[in-house]
Amino acid sequence: MKLCIVGIGGCGGHLAERFLKNQDVTLLKKSLGEHVSFGGVKGLWLEADVDETKEQNFFGSGDGGCYPGFFIPHDVIRSESKTSKLIVDRYGYDVKKQGYMRQAEFLKAVFEIFETDEDVRNTAESEYDGEGNPILRKAWDCIREYTVLADSKANDDASETTDGILFVVSLGGGTGTGFINPITGYIRGERPAYPVFVLGVLTEEGADSQQRAKEAKRDLGATISMFDLMTKKIGVGVDGIILIDNQIMVKKFGQGNYSAIDDYIHQAMRPFVAGHHYPGEDPGSTPVREKFIEGLSPSRSPILIPCYWREKRRKDPEENLVKKALYEGRLFGCDPKKAERAYVFTRGFMKLDEIVKAVAGQTELTEDRINPWRKLGENHWDEILILLRNPYGVERGCEVKGTLEHRLHRVIRMALKYIDDPESNLVEEWMKKPEAIEDYFYGEDGIQEQLKEGLIRIEKGEKPFFLNERNIFERTSRDSGVHEPHRGGHQIDDEEIRRIVEAEVSRCLAERGL
Amino acid sequence: MSSLNETVASVQAVDMSSSLVPEGLSNALASISSNGLLGLGLFVLLLALGVGLHWLNMERTYRRVAATTNVGEISLDELREEMFTRQGSNFNAAAATAWMLLFAAFAYFYFLTPEIFPRHNYYQVPTLSSGPLGFATFGLMVLLLTLVAAAFIPRELYGYYELSRNMKAAIMLTVPLLVISIVLSVQQGTIFPQVELGSRIVAFLALFASELALLWPIYAEALGGMR
Numbered sequence: 001m002k003l004c005i006v007g008i009g010g011c012g013g014h015l016a017e018r019f020l021k022n023q024d025v026t027l028l029k030k031s032l033g034e035h036v037s038f039g040g041v042k043g044l045w046l047e048a049d050v051d052e053t054k055e056q057n058f059f060g061s062g063d064g065g066c067y068p069g070f071f072i073p074h075d076v077i078r079s080e081s082k083t084s085k086l087i088v089d090r091y092g093y094d095v096k097k098q099g100y101m102r103q104a105e106f107l108k109a110v111f112e113i114f115e116t117d118e119d120v121r122n123t124a125e126s127e128y129d130g131e132g133n134p135i136l137r138k139a140w141d142c143i144r145e146y147t148v149l150a151d152s153k154a155n156d157d158a159s160e161t162t163d164g165i166l167f168v169v170s171l172g173g174g175t176g177t178g179f180i181n182p183i184t185g186y187i188r189g190e191r192p193a194y195p196v197f198v199l200g201v202l203t204e205e206g207a208d209s210q211q212r213a214k215e216a217k218r219d220l221g222a223t224i225s226m227f228d229l230m231t232k233k234i235g236v237g238v239d240g241i242i243l244i245d246n247q248i249m250v251k252k253f254g255q256g257n258y259s260a261i262d263d264y265i266h267q268a269m270r271p272f273v274a275g276h277h278y279p280g281e282d283p284g285s286t287p288v289r290e291k292f293i294e295g296l297s298p299s300r301s302p303i304l305i306p307c308y309w310r311e312k313r314r315k316d317p318e319e320n321l322v323k324k325a326l327y328e329g330r331l332f333g334c335d336p337k338k339a340e341r342a343y344v345f346t347r348g349f350m351k352l353d354e355i356v357k358a359v360a361g362q363t364e365l366t367e368d369r370i371n372p373w374r375k376l377g378e379n380h381w382d383e384i385l386i387l388l389r390n391p392y393g394v395e396r397g398c399e400v401k402g403t404l405e406h407r408l409h410r411v412i413r414m415a416l417k418y419i420d421d422p423e424s425n426l427v428e429e430w431m432k433k434p435e436a437i438e439d440y441f442y443g444e445d446g447i448q449e450q451l452k453e454g455l456i457r458i459e460k461g462e463k464p465f466f467l468n469e470r471n472i473f474e475r476t477s478r479d480s481g482v483h484e485p486h487r488g489g490h491q492i493d494d495e496e497i498r499r500i501v502e503a504e505v506s507r508c509l510a511e512r513g514l
Numbered sequence: 515m516s517s518l519n520e521t522v523a524s525v526q527a528v529d530m531s532s533s534l535v536p537e538g539l540s541n542a543l544a545s546i547s548s549n550g551l552l553g554l555g556l557f558v559l560l561l562a563l564g565v566g567l568h569w570l571n572m573e574r575t576y577r578r579v580a581a582t583t584n585v586g587e588i589s590l591d592e593l594r595e596e597m598f599t600r601q602g603s604n605f606n607a608a609a610a611t612a613w614m615l616l617f618a619a620f621a622y623f624y625f626l627t628p629e630i631f632p633r634h635n636y637y638q639v640p641t642l643s644s645g646p647l648g649f650a651t652f653g654l655m656v657l658l659l660t661l662v663a664a665a666f667i668p669r670e671l672y673g674y675y676e677l678s679r680n681m682k683a684a685i686m687l688t689v690p691l692l693v694i695s696i697v698l699s700v701q702q703g704t705i706f707p708q709v710e711l712g713s714r715i716v717a718f719l720a721l722f723a724s725e726l727a728l729l730w731p732i733y734a735e736a737l738g739g740m741r
Contacts, residue, residue: 033603
């Protein structure tokens with residue numbers, strides 16, 4: 001699986017930079033040749049704030065033809081746009097706002113307006129070449145160019161394209177948190193079976209009384225984002241949410257040392273994104289995706305907790321690496337014994353059966369629930385990354401420090417505290433439909449109630465802890481809930497899926513000379 | 515002509531007054547750098563060692579992969595394909611240039627003047643060495659002769675190793691280092707039959723340091739693999 005790395009928002013951009021760094025040498029930071037990234041990944045940065053893009057020099061303007069490039073999707077909306085004016089007049093939202101200052105619900109609302117308000121869609125369609133949601137169209141067009149779905153490149157040079165997407169976001173920011181669900185939903189409208197994963201970094205806990213208020217606001221953003229990600233059905237939402245707790249990173253590297261944290265996160269994810277598979281063991285992206293979603297009940301996007309370890313090469317490293325990764329290398333608190341499945345990515349020389357045996361021994365998973373993928377290592381190091389699927393679900397586990405339940409219970413409690421706080425001003429004066437926001441937060445089936453129910457489920461050890469989707473705006477006239485194919489793509493039926501799979505299988509067999 | 519060369523080769527004007535290195539060390543370096551057979555042997559030995567260790571590294575990887583796989587025989591071609599790493603065109607261009615310059619610097623150092631190999635040197639072809647392009651013809655000939663090898667070596671050698679950006683930068687830096695070596699060798703040719711020992715030692719060190727740097731990824735992999 002070769003991934004397209006899409007950094008969204010400030011933190012996502014910094015992390016994406018690590019993944020996309022040119023491995024080639026450059027003179028005066030100018031490369032005269034091709035851009036070579038680790039693992040052959042491609043990617044881009046989606047940002048909402050022009051100023052943020054000016055404060056860095058890694059990404060150039062994607063619209064200006066730079067690679068790696070940043071894109072500001074809402075730039076597609078012209079300032080004198082009728083669509084923009086209609087949204088301001090009817091809802092009060094400025095779709096060209098620069099940055100979202102940790103307001104996940106702002107972008108959620110904006111994208112829902114395009115999704116649900118037929119007048120807005122019609123106006124947008126008349127203004128933007130028949131496209132009812134031009135912001136997401138723009139974002140997807142930018143991403144699509146680097147995937148096998150690209151019209152121009154795909155058939156010409158497969159080595160230049162990617163066959164899966166990894167969104168990299170901070171959970172608790174503004175842009176990343178707000179963007180991730182709408183863009184995924186949009187992609188799914190065209191490609192329900194395309195592998196899409198999210199690497200979400202949960203912001204750290206507040207340090208003092210002054211920070212606590214900020215933490216609660218961040219936690220509300222993170223909670224809304226996780227809620228939306230986790231309540232989507234497979235085929236509508238992402239195929240896995242890889243969670244990293246910045247609190248653990250901060251403890252390891254020190255407060256504010258974000259550069260070292262980003263480097264470490266990238267290092268930990270290298271077994272996942274690396275190429276150099278063991279000969280004959282490159283499974284392709286679709287079978288990998290199927291393993292990730294296999295046996296999910298209910299069929300909702302699962303949480304994946306990364307556990308990583310590396311050490312100098314030695315004889316029979318499997319047992320020690322697995323043990324260290326699961327108990328000393330967790331990037332988010334969890335209980336490995338509660339995991340539903342384990343996806344193991346190794347770099348180095350390791351035996352498949354020994355890896356499976358070691359993971360089974362440490363997690364109590366049966367061997368058929370452990371999926372290892374081996375890659376060749378480098379410079380005498382052995383590395384292992386174990387992604388544990390939904391490794392939580394202990395009754396009163398939220399009372400035990402270091403568990404996923406404990407951390408997320410706190411985050412949700414902080415979010416609820418922020419919702420309850422009258423000073424939070426979640427329903428603001430400029431909003432033209434404050435009742436919708438009011439209902440979204442405080443209604444009978446509003447997010448507040450859903451979160452309380454989520455807390456109870458965590459306390460009982462039930463999973464998943466978020467169950468039902470919750471939108472801000474209801475559809476005005478279009479019905480559905482079913483994703484409509486949007487312009488530029490089309491609904492894929494079973495026959496087409498069969499054709500695609502057959503073509504892919506034929507290609508793989510031909511490559512192997514069979 | 516040859517007896518004249520031998521005669522003038524024995525004339526050495528050594529000015530050590532400006533040297534910053536201890537006299538004993540500089541004398542040792544002077545004697546090593548002036549020993550043609552030793553230099554030639556060392557140059558070839560380092561290259562041969564690089565080729566041998568590269569083969570050993572590939573063989574070791576093959577054995578390790580085979581030992582951890584239960585599916586019988588591993589296809590060597592498939593393994594090589596999986597191992598291959600794109601290092602980037604900037605680096606590849608710099609590495610190819612560096613290898614060409616390495617051979618050129620070696621030729622300039624040992625075979626330009628009659629000082630080291632009195633019977634085998636560019637001065638034996640006075641029509642060319644005294645021609646309008648002078649020493650440049652010599653360099654161009656060597657570059658042409660090594661063009662194919664230099665284009666092939668970086669891909670074969672570096673394509674199977676994970677090179678850090680620092681390592682790549684070090685390999686790229688051999689280009690100016692080798693240029694320095696060539697310039698100093700040309701200077702030796704210009705002032706011949708006089709010999710400027712200081713610049714001769716610098717040219718020698720630049721040449722062999724570059725050769726080591728160019729082969730270092732292979733040595734490092736082999737050294738690490740022995741642990």
